[in-house]
Amino acid sequence: MHTHWRTPALLIGGGVLVGLAVIAGLAFLQPSTHVFAGVVQPEAARIADFTLETSQARSVPLSSLQGRYVLVAYGYTFCPDVCPATLAMLSRVVDSLGPDRDRVLVVFISIDPERDTPERIAQYVTGFDEAFIGLSGTPEQIAAAAQPFNVSYTRRETPGSAAGYLMNHSAFTYLLDPAGRWRVTYPYGIDADAIVQDLRYLFGQAPNP
Amino acid sequence: MNKFMHWMTAALVAAALSISACQPAMSGGHAGGDMGGMEMGGGPNEGKVAATVGGIEIVDPWARAAAMEGGNSAIYMVLKNTSGTADKLVAASGEVAAAIEIHETKMDNGVMQMQPVEGGLEVPANGSVELKPGGYHVMLIGLTKVLKAGETVTVKLTFESGASVDLTVPVMEPK
Numbered sequence: 013m014h015t016h017w018r019t020p021a022l023l024i025g026g027g028v029l030v031g032l033a034v035i036a037g038l039a040f041l042q043p044s045t046h047v048f049a050g051v052v053q054p055e056a057a058r059i060a061d062f063t064l065e066t067s068q069a070r071s072v073p074l075s076s077l078q079g080r081y082v083l084v085a086y087g088y089t090f091c092p093d094v095c096p097a098t099l100a101m102l103s104r105v106v107d108s109l110g111p112d113r114d115r116v117l118v119v120f121i122s123i124d125p126e127r128d129t130p131e132r133i134a135q136y137v138t139g140f141d142e143a144f145i146g147l148s149g150t151p152e153q154i155a156a157a158a159q160p161f162n163v164s165y166t167r168r169e170t171p172g173s174a175a176g177y178l179m180n181h182s183a184f185t186y187l188l189d190p191a192g193r194w195r196v197t198y199p200y201g202i203d204a205d206a207i208v209q210d211l212r213y214l215f216g217q218a219p220n221p
Numbered sequence: 222m223n224k225f226m227h228w229m230t231a232a233l234v235a236a237a238l239s240i241s242a243c244q245p246a247m248s249g250g251h252a253g254g255d256m257g258g259m260e261m262g263g264g265p266n267e268g269k270v271a272a273t274v275g276g277i278e279i280v281d282p283w284a285r286a287a288a289m290e291g292g293n294s295a296i297y298m299v300l301k302n303t304s305g306t307a308d309k310l311v312a313a314s315g316e317v318a319a320a321i322e323i324h325e326t327k328m329d330n331g332v333m334q335m336q337p338v339e340g341g342l343e344v345p346a347n348g349s350v351e352l353k354p355g356g357y358h359v360m361l362i363g364l365t366k367v368l369k370a371g372e373t374v375t376v377k378l379t380f381e382s383g384a385s386v387d388l389t390v391p392v393m394e395p396k
Contacts, residue, residue, distance in 0.1 A: 089289065089292055089293075090293055091333075092285070092293040092294050092358065092362075093285075093295050093326045093354055093355065093358055093360075094326055094328075094335075094354070096285055097354050097355070097395065100394065100395055135289055136289050139287070164332055168334075168336070170336065170337055172337065173337045174320030174362045174363070175360075175362055178335050178336065180332055180333065181333055182332050183328065183331060183332070184331055199331060200328060200331065200355070
């Protein structure tokens, strides 16, 4: 009695397997299955431009950095804990990219212009990677630079501490594409490898000419 | 249940496995994860007792490498209380920085907040407290020298019990 259905069952089972294998293969080939490690902007849009200062007394509009992927983070040199952790993570990102590291710029923007001169922020970030760009400016420039990503930062007086005051600030990392469009937001604590995977995916979407 | 059902089940399971295996390895698993479990934590988790002071064991201390003299950094460790009496880390001092304080970082909806720990950091009786990136830390304010991985720094930790210890702390680059 078994032999009555065994052959058709095998055929159907085999057919299903082949069908599913094809689907699996398509899923593999279809790049849109990439899951970004951060929060993807629903619509990639250019952000409002802003201009900050570098250590060489040079004004740098953010838009002048277009042509490469830009990872932007905000913080301050007085920060002993979260900011160095973020910068160390970002230095692992560019190290992991190997020869592709030139396709990415890392920009660290001070939200503490009172303490962070352009020289000081540059010295701070290049301690993590020589290619990192540290930017500061006047309080007005910093306010304008915080706006596009809705970065919040507030000064907190700390009487009784040698710190004098500390800054509360958003600790996200933002990814812009070479056209200057905001694509992904990464939370603090993200794995360097996760960002590398996203960048490699994006590189694959638009290979270097 | 018959063999046909077995086949279908096996085929579906195999297919599901192969589909998920074909997905890029990345997932959003780290997004919004709790800060305690993050790999940025860096320090070695060997569980080595570096010093004992009173009933407190100081486990795996490390200082974050920092390239800028005059800048800041932090020292992390686990404080383990082997006694039945609660204690507090009340002060830290040393020549490595102009000032050394006990601070806490908190993350509130993506906003980093840091503040001094008022009145000392409690080490519960028969319990422990972890100083780690994104949490409690011994804050070094105004480094008197660059902190290079592989070197050590010395800080004196003082507890509420009155006991204190000169602790040698290795400088590390968090991995």
